[in-house]
Amino acid sequence: MVTSMDGEQDWEDVKPRKKRQDDIINGNEEEPDFSDPEDFEEDVSDSEFLADVLEKKPKEADGIDAVIVVDNVPVVGEERLGKLKTVITKIFSKFGKIHSDYYPEFEGKTKGYIFIEYEQDKSAKDAVKGADGYKLDKSHAFRVNLFSDFEKYKNVTENWTPPEKQPLKDVGNLYYFLEDEDCNNQFSVIYEGGVKTGIFLNTAAEPSLLEQRERWTETYTRWSPKGAYLATFHAKGIALWGGEKFRQIQRFTHPGVQLIDFSPCEKYLVTFSPMQDPSRGDDFQAITVWEIFTGLKKRSFHADMSGEDRQWPIFKWSYDGQYFARKAKGVLSVYETPSMGLVDKKSIAIDGISEFFWSPADNMLAFWIPENDQIPARVTILAIPSKKEVRVKNLFNVSDIRLNWHKQGKFLCVKVDRYNKAKKANISNFEIFHIMEKQVPVDIVELKEQVIAFAWEPTGNKFCCLHGEAPRISAMFFEIKGGKIEHLGTMEKKQATHIFWSPAGQFVLLVGLNSSSQLEFIDTADMTVMNSGEHHMVSDVEWDPTGRYLVSIVSWWEHKIDNAYWVWSFQGRLMRKYPMEQLCQLLWRPKPKSILSADHIKKIRKNHKSFSKIFEAKDRLLQSRVSKEIIDKRRSLMEEFTNYRKHCNEVYQHTTPYRRELRNGVMTDEVDYQAEDLDEVTVEILIEEEETILNDKE
C-alpha cells in the first residue's frame, strides 16, 4: 500500500522509453538526448512540479481512520484462535464491513489486543461507540478505540489548563414542601383550557396560590412519584421544575414527546414520542431513558407501535428503581441500572407472555401466559435477578386474567375470568397469593358475577371489588387476617364504576365517574356508609396524599361546562366548591414515604389528644383572624357605601319638587298607601248553599 519515494524515478524512466517507441513508430530512428547535463541543478522543487501527484500520494495516516484497536481480548492459543476470530468477527461486523483484521501473536498466543480495519471510517466510529465496554464474558470487557486516537493522545499538549470551574447549580431543597408548617399539601391545577397552570397550597380557609404561569405546559403536567419535580410537556421535550420558586431544574430534548414515566426513586425519567423524524435517520428512537440529575440520555429504545407496545408505561420499574423491564413478543427484557444493560445480557424467553407487573416491595415480578391449545394458562412469580420461579400456578378454562399486587407486596391478587358452563357469561374468581408465607399458598375467593373494579387498601390488608352489571352493582369488602380471607361485608345496589381508597387506608370512596356521578364514602372499620353526595358529571377524583381530603373534578377535557373542583372531607362532608374557568386537570403533589418508624407512629397515636389540643387552638386562632379580616373588609365597604348613599339621598331630596311636577303634583315617592286614598268596597260572594229541612210541626 505505501509506496516508496522511488516510484518517482520509475515514472521518469518510463517517459523517455515511451518517446523512443513513438519515434520508432514515426520512423524516427534518431534518439534525441533529453537527459539533463551532468551538473544541472534542479531549481524547481518536487512539490511545485508534482503538486497534484503528491497530493494523491497515500499518507501514513490514510486508512488509519478506519482502523480500531480492541483491547481486553482473551489470550488464546492456536487451537482456540479460529473460534475467537469467528466470535470477534461476528461482533464487529455489526458495525460495518470488515476489510481486514490482525491478531498479533507472541509465543503462540494472541497478545490480548487486535486490530480491525473497516471499509469505511464511519463503521470504525460506530464500532467505538457501540462495542466499547461490551462484555464478552465475565472477565473480558472490550475497550475499543480508534487507531488515530492514539496519535491524538500522544500529542497532548504539555500546557494543560484546568477546565473552568462551573458554578454549582444549586437546585435548593427539592423537598421543601414537606416543611410546610401547617402540613398543607400542594396541588397543581391546569385551567383556562390549558393556558394557565397554577400551584396551590391547600390552606385552611381557601387554597392559596403559590405560583401561576401562563403556558407553563403545552398539554398536561405530571408530578414525580415523591413530589420533587413537576414535569411539563412541550413540543421539543420535557422540562422539570422544582424547588421553592419552581425553577427549571432540567430539560430533556425529545421532540413530540407524549408520555413520560418516572422511576420510583426519581433518578430516571422515561420519555416516549411516537414521532418519526426522518431527518435524524435511524438515530431517533421512540423511547429514551434519561438520568434526571445529570440530564444525560442513558439509553434509547425502539417502540413497536403496532404490536406489543400499546399500553404505557412500556417500561415498568422495580420498586427501588434498580431494574426496569419491558415485554415483547415472547420475551421479557429486564434491564438494570445504572448500566442500562440487560440483566445477564439476555432477555428472558417466555413464550406467549401477556402481562407482567413488578411487586411494589421486592424485586420480583409476576406475569401470566394465556391458555394455548392444551397448555393451561399460567401465572408465575419470578425473582430478579436470580430468575428463580418463586411460585407457579396453572389455571384451567381461563378467558382472561388480571394481576394486582398488594401495595406493600404482601399479596398478589389474580382475577381469573372463566366462562360458566353455558359458555355465556363470565364469572370471576380471585386467587390470592400469600407472598410473605413459605411456599406462597394460594387462596381462592369465588364470585358469581363479573368483576368491574378491584382495589387493595394502600396500608393494611383489605381489598374491595365491584361486581355485577349496572344498575345492580354490589361492592364486596374482604380482609386478610392471619392468613385467612374474611368477608367483611357486601353493599348492594351501588352505582359506582371506580374504587378509590384513601392513601391512609380504612376509608374508601365508591364513585361513578362520568356516569351516575354518585360519591359514597365508606368506613371499612365498621362497614358503614359515612356519607354520600353527588357531583354532577364528575370526571376525576383525587385523594390528597395524607388522605384527609378528596377532590372531585369536572374536567374541561371531558365536559365543556360546569368545570369546577369540589373539596370533600374524608368522611364525605362537602366542604367547598370551587368553580374554575375551563378547569382541565388537578393533581396533588405526592409525598415521599414517611421516615417515621412504626414505634414513633404508635407513640403519636397514643398522644393524639395532646397534639390535637395544640392544633385546635391554632385553628381557632386562624379562623378568628380570618373572620376578623372579613369583618374589617366588610366594615370598610359599608362605610364607603353609606357615604355614597348619603350623597344619593341629598340629590334625591333636592330633586323632589321636580318629580312632583312631572307627575302632576302627585307625591309618589312613598309606596305606602295613604289610608285616605283607599276606598273600601265590600263584596259579597255566595260560597255555599245549604238546605235544612225544619221539622214540619204545627
Added chain:
Amino acid sequence: MRPLMLQGHERAITQIRYNREGDLLFTVAKDATPNVWYTINGERLGTYDGHRGTVWSVDVNWDSTKVLTGAADLSCKLWDCETGKVINTWDTKSSVRSSNFSYCGNMINFTTDRQMKHEPKICIYDIREPSDSEPALSFVIDTKEMSKPMCSLWGALNEYLITGHDDGTMAHWDLKVGGELLHSVREHTALIKDMQLSSDQMMLITASKDKTAKLFDAPSLNLMKTYKTDRPVNSAAISPIRDHVVLGGGQEAMDVTTSNLKEGKFDARFFHLVFEEEFGRVKGHFGPINSLAFHPNGNSYSSGGEDGFVRVHQFDESYFDFQFEC
C-alpha cells in the same frame, strides 16, 4: 317562601314588571300575548291581544293607566290598562327590543333591533300628541361604531336615556340637547341583557352574558360593584328596602340539557349589595330565568323563566332577619 306559580304563557317569558303600587304584575312572553295579574293572589285580570310576534318588553306608567309593549312583529303598542284596547301603534322597520315610559308618563321610548339591513333606532315619542305624529326625537345607531342596544332606561327626571348594548357598552344619551351621546363606558365584556334602576333611580344594575352583574351610579355610570356567578346573567334587580340584589340567569337554551336539571336547578341568587357576597338561592324554575323584579314594597319578588312560568315569592321572616356580620 311560598311561591305563587302563574301559568299564563305558552312560551318563554321575556319580561315582567310591577306597577308602581305593586298590586299588578305585567308579564310578556314569546307567545305574543301580554298578561296582567293581581299580585296578591295570582289571579289573572286579563290579556292584551293584538301583537303577532314575540313581545320583548313591557312597561306601565306611574298611575297604572297605560301599558306599553314592544314586539318582534315590528310594532310598539300603547294600551289602555283597564280595558285592554290599543290606544296607538307605532310601526317600525325592525323588532322592538325595549320600551319604557318616562318618569312623568307622557313620553315613551323604544329601541329597535338590527335586522334586514335596518340599523337600530332609538325613538322617543310624546304620547299626548296625536297618534301619527313624528317622534319627538329619533336617532339611528350606526352599528359599525356602536353595537346594537339591547335594553334601555329613562334616567331620572326625563333628562337622559341609558342604553345597554350588545357588546357590553353602556351609553348615556342627552335628551335635552337632542340625542347627543354624553358618554359611554364598557365595563361588561359580553352583551347586556337587562338593566334596572334602584327605587330612587340613583343606582342602576346591569345583567350581562359575561356571567356578572354590575352596579353603577346612574348619573355618572361609574362602576361600583360587581357580582360574579358561573352562569350568564339574564336579569338583575335591586331591593327597594334592603341592601340586596337578586340575579337570575342560566345557560343558553341549547346547553340546558347538559347541565343539571334535577328538580329545577335554575336558581335566583341573592347577593349582598355592598359586600358582593352571595347569601341565598331560590330554586324552582325549570329553565333559565329571563326576568326578575322586586315588588315595590320589597316584601316579595317575582321571576319569569324560559319555562314559561312566573313565580311570585313572598319573603319570610328569616329573610328580613338575616344580617351579615359587620
